[in-house]
Amino acid sequence: RILHRLLLVYLIMSAACAISYWFAGMTVFDAINHAMTTVSTGGFSTHDKSIAYFDSSAIELIGVAFMLFAAMPFMLFLPLMLGRRSGLFSDGQVQSMIAVYFSIATVLTIWLIFTGQLESLDAVRDAIFNVVSIGTTTGFVSSDYTTWGSFAAMVFFFLTFVGGCSGSTSGGIKIFRFKIAAVMFRETLQRLLHPNAVFSRSMQARPLSDEIVASVMAFSLAFATIVGIAATLLAAAGNDVVTSFSAAATTMANVGPGIGEVIGPTGNFASLSAQSKWVLCATMLLGRLEIFTLLLLLTPTFWRD
Numbered sequence: 001r002i003l004h005r006l007l008l009v010y011l012i013m014s015a016a017c018a019i020s021y022w023f024a025g026m027t028v029f030d031a032i033n034h035a036m037t038t039v040s041t042g043g044f045s046t047h048d049k050s051i052a053y054f055d056s057s058a059i060e061l062i063g064v065a066f067m068l069f070a071a072m073p074f075m076l077f078l079p080l081m082l083g084r085r086s087g088l089f090s091d092g093q094v095q096s097m098i099a100v101y102f103s104i105a106t107v108l109t110i111w112l113i114f115t116g117q118l119e120s121l122d123a124v125r126d127a128i129f130n131v132v133s134i135g136t137t138t139g140f141v142s143s144d145y146t147t148w149g150s151f152a153a154m155v156f157f158f159l160t161f162v163g164g165c166s167g168s169t170s171g172g173i174k175i176f177r178f179k180i181a182a183v184m185f186r187e188t189l190q191r192l193l194h195p196n197a198v199f200s201r202s203m204q205a206r207p208l209s210d211e212i213v214a215s216v217m218a219f220s221l222a223f224a225t226i227v228g229i230a231a232t233l234l235a236a237a238g239n240d241v242v243t244s245f246s247a248a249a250t251t252m253a254n255v256g257p258g259i260g261e262v263i264g265p266t267g268n269f270a271s272l273s274a275q276s277k278w279v280l281c282a283t284m285l286l287g288r289l290e291i292f293t294l295l296l297l298l299t300p301t302f303w304r305d
Helices: 002-023 028-039 057-070 074-081 092-114 120-135 150-159 175-193 210-236 241-252 274-288 292-297 300-304
Strands: none
Touching: 002 028, 002 057, 002 074, 028 057, 057 092, 057 120, 092 120, 092 150, 092 175, 120 150, 150 241, 175 210, 210 241, 210 274, 210 292, 241 274, 274 292
């Protein structure tokens, strides 16, 4: 029953997004296709220029709203379906996600204005849309952010890993893992200061068990290791260092565009060799299935049991 309601939430959100895009100026065909890839945080566009093709602030604003909704835990929408109040924006994950995205967007806006690359309103518009798109792992682009300078390119590279909330359609490492890592980082510092003290470990008023912490550490290690192995294999296939690392990261996080001349926001993966594409297919599957689901299928113990 919960699955049926979650599916209904997904369909209602997709329909609302498509109608909004249509009212903002898209054709029916474009509106339906972009709605499906917005809510799924898939990012595939019917145009080579992605969202930049439309050059519409209204379309970009709608995209930002629905990308954020799609990156939130879908379970939070269920009370709304039942006519009850929902703590959609009071959820700790959602608050952290929005704070991260808009903090980064603010920094990039200031960067674009003070370096004289864009006027104030254009800087705000491009920074917010592209940060939310890459952060939620949707992968739409409204401009080529790699032309904003090395600082902006590195910001977007690291933003690739963030992702949305758990229970959403987003890929990436996800906000809740970063929150748990922050709790453990703070606890480690406290233990160094007070070796004999006893600390209670919690997040959002809920205790964090050793099993949860261990699973986050294992996932993070596996994620970084696979990105490193994939980047090494891509480099061995003849790709440059920037393309290799960026391609490994963006496919593992299921984002889409990376950085560099080949697979940047205005590029694509078409020119990569067949060997490179096999590596990237594997990383996309591992990233979308959260690594361990697929790795379990490859273990002999799984088939024996």
